[in-house]
Amino acid sequence: MAYEPQPEHKFTFGLWTVGNVGRDPFGVPTRDPISPVEIVHMLAEVGAYGVNLHDNDLVPIDATPAERDRIVRDFKRALEETGLVVPMATTNLFTDPAFKDGAFTSNDPRVRAYALQKTMRSMDLGVELGAKVYVFWGGREGTETDASKNPLDAAKWFREAINFLCEYAIDQGYDLKFALEPKPNEPRSDLYLPTVGAMLGFIATLDHPEMVGVNPEVAHEHMAGLNFLHAVAQAWDAGKLFHIDLNDQLFGRYDQDFRFGSAMLKQAFFLVKFLEDVGYDGSRHFDAHAYRTAGYEDVREFARGCMRTYLILKEKAERFNQDAEIQALLQEIRQDDGSTSYLAGGYSREKAERLKNETFDRTALGARNLPYERLDQLTVEILLGVR
Ligand code: GLT
Ligand code: MN
Numbered sequence: 001m002a003y004e005p006q007p008e009h010k011f012t013f014g015l016w017t018v019g020n021v022g023r024d025p026f027g028v029p030t031r032d033p034i035s036p037v038e039i040v041h042m043l044a045e046v047g048a049y050g051v052n053l054h055d056n057d058l059v060p061i062d063a064t065p066a067e068r069d070r071i072v073r074d075f076k077r078a079l080e081e082t083g084l085v086v087p088m089a090t091t092n093l094f095t096d097p098a099f100k101d102g103a104f105t106s107n108d109p110r111v112r113a114y115a116l117q118k119t120m121r122s123m124d125l126g127v128e129l130g131a132k133v134y135v136f137w138g139g140r141e142g143t144e145t146d147a148s149k150n151p152l153d154a155a156k157w158f159r160e161a162i163n164f165l166c167e168y169a170i171d172q173g174y175d176l177k178f179a180l181e182p183k184p185n186e187p188r189s190d191l192y193l194p195t196v197g198a199m200l201g202f203i204a205t206l207d208h209p210e211m212v213g214v215n216p217e218v219a220h221e222h223m224a225g226l227n228f229l230h231a232v233a234q235a236w237d238a239g240k241l242f243h244i245d246l247n248d249q250l251f252g253r254y255d256q257d258f259r260f261g262s263a264m265l266k267q268a269f270f271l272v273k274f275l276e277d278v279g280y281d282g283s284r285h286f287d288a289h290a291y292r293t294a295g296y297e298d299v300r301e302f303a304r305g306c307m308r309t310y311l312i313l314k315e316k317a318e319r320f321n322q323d324a325e326i327q328a329l330l331q332e333i334r335q336d337d338g339s340t341s342y343l344a345g346g347y348s349r350e351k352a353e354r355l356k357n358e359t360f361d362r363t364a365l366g367a368r369n370l371p372y373e374r375l376d377q378l379t380v381e382i383l384l385g386v387r
């Protein structure tokens with residue numbers, strides 16, 4: 001059936017997404033909590049491929065070892081019954097008051113050590129459940145006042161933590177890649193390494209950069225007023241797109257985490273087109289939650305909507321790629337008279353000399369018509385379903 005999610009689409013949701021109870025800074029929950037086992041069954045019912053989790057989405061922070069074992073056993077049984085997989089896991093390093101000043105960048109060395117311990121245990125759990133990607137969202141790695149912390153110390157501590165955990169993964173023989181997830185602000189005033197570009201720069205300073213990539217989230221780049229597609233393209237170009245968090249978010253608002261494609265449809269279209277065109281084969285993870293007004297029936301609609309919109313946009317992308325007029329326009333835009341083809345293959349002294357002596361007709365270059373209005377209108381018409 002059209003737009004039905006299939007396993008090969010790799011649609012995943014976090015336990016914390018469809019399990020979100022509708023709490024916000026001004027209001028108490030509007031939905032009763034449902035158990036991880038119930039969430040797995042709900043995700044299977046709507047056609048998801050996988051479920052991701054923080055350690056404490058599954059095992060409460062104060063569970064005894066016996067409770068942990070029982071919870072994990074029940075969860076694994078639900079996975080077996082439904083066929084859902086766990087492609088990604090992560091650590092909750094932001095809810096407990098111990099992390100109020102950050103985890104790996106806390107000023108308190110005992111907090112930093114506790115964060116490492118908690119992450120190692122959580123990595124063990126993730127690997128036990130089959131995860132191949134381990135996400136680090138530095139929820140509280142930041143400040144309200146820069147009087148409290150030197151950003152160079154914070155960078156050093158964060159680097160030491162990721163280096164330590166890379167070595168731990170290697171030492172344990174884990175087949176695990178790390179994906180760092182940037183966010184500019186919220187819950188703290190300023191978070192360190194706020195954008196995909198900042199994260200990519202940081203990764204190059206690590207001991208094992210090959211193990212570490214990024215997990216860009218639509219909402220987080222939008223909160224910074226940035227073009228998400230460009231961030232994703234840069235990550236892809238660097239071979240660092242290890243995971244992706246899909247949702248939606250208007251610029252200049254609080255952290256909305258809306259249903260994928262619900263707010264900025266055109267951006268969502270170009271994103272899906274990019275992922276499909278380049279052949280990204282990782283999870284399409286929806287890190288979003290339903291409106292606080294939703295009951296669980298509407299939460300199912302929310303989850304179905306994320307996947308359905310992705311698949312509709314995928315079809316629109318194919319339509320764009322096959323549209324004769326659009327392709328003709330693109331060809332016209334990229335026309336090449338071959339006169340500069342000698343520049344291909346990089347620098348040589350001869351090429352530099354030749355180029356320095358060229359005469360360019362600036363007036364003609366500036367007078368060229370670029371039919372981007374037509375191209376954009378055709379794109380809009382594809383999206384509006386009249387093309
Ligand atoms: C939290 C956050 C997300 C992160 C999750 C992983 S938890 O919901 O808003 O962006 O991806 O820690
Ligand atoms: Mn996220």
Ligand code: MN
Pocket residue numbers: 217219220255257287
């Ligand atoms: Mn978010």
